Each structure stands twice: as C-alpha cells, then as structure tokens.
C-alpha cells in the first residue's frame with residue numbers, strides 16, 4: 001500500500017480496501033494458533049494514543065501489533081504530561097522522537113488524526129476521531145460480511161440509531177456505498193446528520209420501513225456523551241421506536257446478519273435475545289478486528305501481500 005497513514009475510509013480506493021481485506025484473510029489464522037505470533041513487524045514500534053475510552057479498538061490494536069512481533073506502548077493521557085497542558089501535537093512529536101513507527105490515535109476532535117498525520121513522519125492510524133470516522137471499524141465490518149459470503153454489490157444494509165454522532169456510521173456508509181451496496185440510515189430526525197444523502201445513504205425515519213428486505217442490520221449505540229442536550233424524550237421511547245426486537249428482525253430478509261460495533265446497550269438499541277441470536281455476528285466483528293488491524297499495521301509499515309511473513 002502506497003500510503004503513510006490511514007485516517008479515513010473516504011480516502012481508500014476499492015482496490016486498497018480489497019488489499020487490506022485479503023491481507024487480513026491471510027493473518028486471521030495466526031490468532032487460531034497455539035503460538036499466536038509471526039515475525040512480520042519485528043523491530044517496529046506501535047504507540048496506542050487513546051484520548052477517549054476504548055475496549056475493542058485499543059485492545060485489538062495491541063494484540064494485532066504483538067501478534068506481528070512489534071513493540072507496543074499503550075500511552076495513557078491521564079497519567080501523562082497531557083494533564084500538565086502538553087498539546088496533542090507536542091505529545092505526538094515527543095513520541096515520534098522516540099522512533100515510533102506507527103501512532104494509533106483516538107481523539108474526541110474530528111480531524112485530529114488527519115492533522116497529526118500531516119505533522120509527524122510516523123504512520124498515523126485513526127482509531128476514531130469524534131463524530132468523523134472510524135476506518136478500521138468499517139474495514140472489520142466489511143471483512144465480517146465478506147466472511148459470511150455476502151457480495152457487497154447489491155447488498156442492502158440498514159444502519160440504525162444515532163447516525164449524527166456515529167463515526168462508525170460515517171465510515172460504513174462511505175465504504176458500503178463505494179463497494180456498491182444500498183445503504184439505508186434510520187433514526188430520529190434529531191439524530192440524522194444534514195445532507196447524509198450526499199454520502200450515498202437513503203434516509204428513513206421509521207424503523208419497520210427501513211428494515212424491509214434488508215440483508216444486514218447494523219445497530220448503533222446512543223452516543224449520549226456526545227449529544228450535549230436531550231435529542232429524544234426518553235430512553236424508553238427511543239427503545240420502543242428504534243430498538244431491534246426479535247419481531248422486527250422478521251421484517252428483514254431470511255438469514256439477515258445483525259451487527260453492532262459495540263459497546264452494546266442491551267434493552268436499549270438491541271434486545272438481549274437479538275444480540276445473542278444466531279443471526280448476530282457481534283463477536284465475530286470483534287474477533288475479526290484483530291486480523292484487520294494486523295493487516296493495516298503490516299501494510300502501512302511497508303509489508304506486501306506477496307511476501308507475507310506468517311511462518
């Protein structure tokens with residue numbers, strides 16, 4: 001891959017997406033071995049720089065880097081000189097001075113990863129920037145759908161919930177539209193971004209209508225921490241109108257695949273029996289996150305699909 005950074009899905013071509021998914025395919029079996037380690041990134045250093053909480057993204061980047069034999073530093077802003085006023089840019093420049101090859105950044109500000117990528121020589125991977133994008137989440141979602149033998153062209157995907165505050169929605173709309181899927185977004189008008197149609201999505205406000213004949217349902221968490229003011233009368237009302245129940249799943253195509261990037265709020269956007277049903281691939285998404293992030297780290301560090309070091 002000819003790029004230094006991965007800051008958005010919007011920037012990737014369909015060929016680059018395919019390269020990442022194919023490389024992830026090759027890395028997936030490493031995690032099933034007794035000794036889950038290959039030498040592909042021996043001598044490289046990956047720094048996880050997470051300014052917002054994370055379970056899946058941070059852990060899977062750490063596992064991915066370690067399984068590739070890279071050295072990994074998990075930088076915690078709350079116990080760093082950030083609390084003394086050091087800026088993101090100065091923090092990153094100091095990390096770069098210690099010869100970090102890759103910085104994985106999660107930050108509350110949209111555009112933070114792109115700004116950092118322009119300022120440092122290290123590769124920068126966007127681990128989620130505010131409301132903007134979460135490219136590796138969309139890539140692992142694509143990988144999971146492909147693993148289920150679904151063709152992107154002609155696929156109908158409903159993305160449900162707090163679209164406005166969701167970086168996962170933005171990256172997925174962009175990726176799925178680019179690959180030829182029909183993307184429906186559904187949620188309350190107060191949680192629908194302006195001009196979302198321009199990203200290639202069809203807008204719905206009634207969940208039952210949006211679910212008709214869908215192949216994939218992607219549920220989203222209410223991002224209460226980003227909303228700032230009440231966008232809905234009550235959680236109970238939201239759940240009644242936009243929560244995915246077993247009855248609602250029946251409106252979609254038989255064999256529908258149910259996804260959620262996590263963390264899930266059981267009983268709010270998704271009923272527990274749906275989250276744990278055979279249609280749900282939520283934990284497959286998590287497992288695939290490691291393989292996809294191995295692929296992204298490997299390719300950004302100059303690795304090639306032809307010369308994979310997986311022995």
Ligand code: CP
Pocket residue numbers: 053054055056057058128134137261262263
């Ligand atoms: N999907 C996701 O980004 O989860 P985390 O916030 O736990 O990383």
